Amino acid sequence: MPRVLIIYYSLTGNTEKMAKIVAKGVEKENVEVEVKRVEEVKVDELKDADGIIIGSPTHYGSMASQIKQLFEESRRLQGQLVGKVGAAFTSSHWVGGGNETTIMDILRAFLIHGMIVQGEARGDHYGPVALYAPDERSSSECEILGQKVAKLVKRLKEEVK
Numbered sequence: 001m002p003r004v005l006i007i008y009y010s011l012t013g014n015t016e017k018m019a020k021i022v023a024k025g026v027e028k029e030n031v032e033v034e035v036k037r038v039e040e041v042k043v044d045e046l047k048d049a050d051g052i053i054i055g056s057p058t059h060y061g062s063m064a065s066q067i068k069q070l071f072e073e074s075r076r077l078q079g080q081l082v083g084k085v086g087a088a089f090t091s092s093h094w095v096g097g098g099n100e101t102t103i104m105d106i107l108r109a110f111l112i113h114g115m116i117v118q119g120e121a122r123g124d125h126y127g128p129v130a131l132y133a134p135d136e137r138s139s140s141e142c143e144i145l146g147q148k149v150a151k152l153v154k155r156l157k158e159e160v161k
Helices: 014-028 065-077 099-112 136-160
Strands: 003-008 032-037 051-057 085-092 129-131
Touching (some): 003 014, 003 136, 014 032, 014 051, 014 085, 014 136, 051 099, 065 099, 085 099, 085 136
16 A cells, blocks of 8 residues: 655644644545654655655754754665655745745755655645644645645556556
8 A cells, every 4th residue: 555654843833733734635545644753753764655745844944954864864765765756845934934945955855865746736836835833725735735645656656566
């Protein structure tokens, strides 16, 4: 069965709320999903997931250091994540506080691993953004992201058969 791993770091609980909403979207597509705080993740777990969605608060226009540390550790997996699906989301306190640069930093790391990135033609193009706690708009974007990643993971798993 296809599996999506959602990893997040959250200081205030806002990014954690987003992670749980993204998981609801994945579940709607009948795909196995696991949600974990970054502190609980062992880097080798990334190899076992078909899709990896990472959420981080925006810290100085980039991902939290805890998320960056996971990517630093993932260097030893270079070449082992090729073809997996990746996506990202963030929470921030400011409209122009680096939301898109945070998401793009995460997506760039996925691309360096050879992963397939799921974007959005409407709404939050690079990934969902919440200002403070997720509101109705950002919650909808999170759920849509989860569904799109799950659909893509299923499609790719079918093609491999």
